Amino acid sequence: MVAAVFSGVALKHSNASADAAKRSADSSDRSAAAAERSAVVDEATLAEIRRETEERRAAEEEAARPRPAFVVEASARQAWDGTQAPYRRYILRNTGTGPATNVRGMLPEQTGVSVNFPFGESLRPGEGYEFTVDEDGRFPPVIAIHLTWDGQDEPVAVPVPQ
Template sequence: MNWGYARSWAASLGWGDWPTLVACLIAGAALVVAFKAQRDGRRSATASERSADASEASAATAVASVEEARLSRLASERSANVAEETLADQRREAAERRAAEEEANRPRPRFRIESPGRHRYRLRNVGTGPATGITITARVEPYLMGHVNDVTLVPGEAFPFNMAGSSGAPIPSTLYVIWDGQAEEVALAVPV
């Protein structure tokens, strides 16, 4: 090797070579910065894609959540309607039960015909409640009977009347009673 020519390359540079060298160094630095910018751009694009995917997933989740909330609202409305109907049914049944209990516990008249003598009879109220407007009728004729019309009897009280057969016919074996609040005739056996 010829060491005589081995002088420093920096010593051989002239003033015109320095701007070229500086330009090369700046170009190299710009190249490094460009590669780093490109790598950062790729990272940014990847992050943007991930963010967009996450936004789409979040939007889908939000739509599903809204649908679930709507279905939940509909289910709760149905449940509330069923609860209201059940409550109305329970109230109606309770009112019917109370009315039936009141009707069962209501004092009611009940009648019996008694015969203390030959042609003498008594209509006795053997029930628990009073009766007004009592009228006795018979469907078999001929017979004679004292007038029993618009009579009032409290429990235990009796109304006397006379009854006898006529034209050779016996007295009827059944009399029919109606009173205020009882429009349908109630059959009563006549004692012999």
């Protein structure tokens, strides 16, 4: 009888121990699954941080890249071509930080005005190109020129001083 009681108590403890081991194993499985989900989230977060860092670096490099910029200055030399038509001299100057190659100038929708714009010129920073504009009064005054250059296919308007 005593052996049966000890056997019953031992069986009860054995069952409790088995249940505790099963709960522990289940908890361990849940913990492993949570750790795996956390690792996946950490990898995704790290990939996003890397992507943002690369985008920021590329934007900073692009902002720091040397670029041409232009202004039109009135030339100190004014001209008369020997006929009745006076014309003005201007200087197209690259005021940017980088060179411009194959610079091409044009007037925006203005015909009949005589202009000797740059066509295919290369201008390093600080360099200028002198051009003239016929000002005989038959046409509206030139208020801007449009420029394109290698890497800038969309014309850029540059005001002309009056």
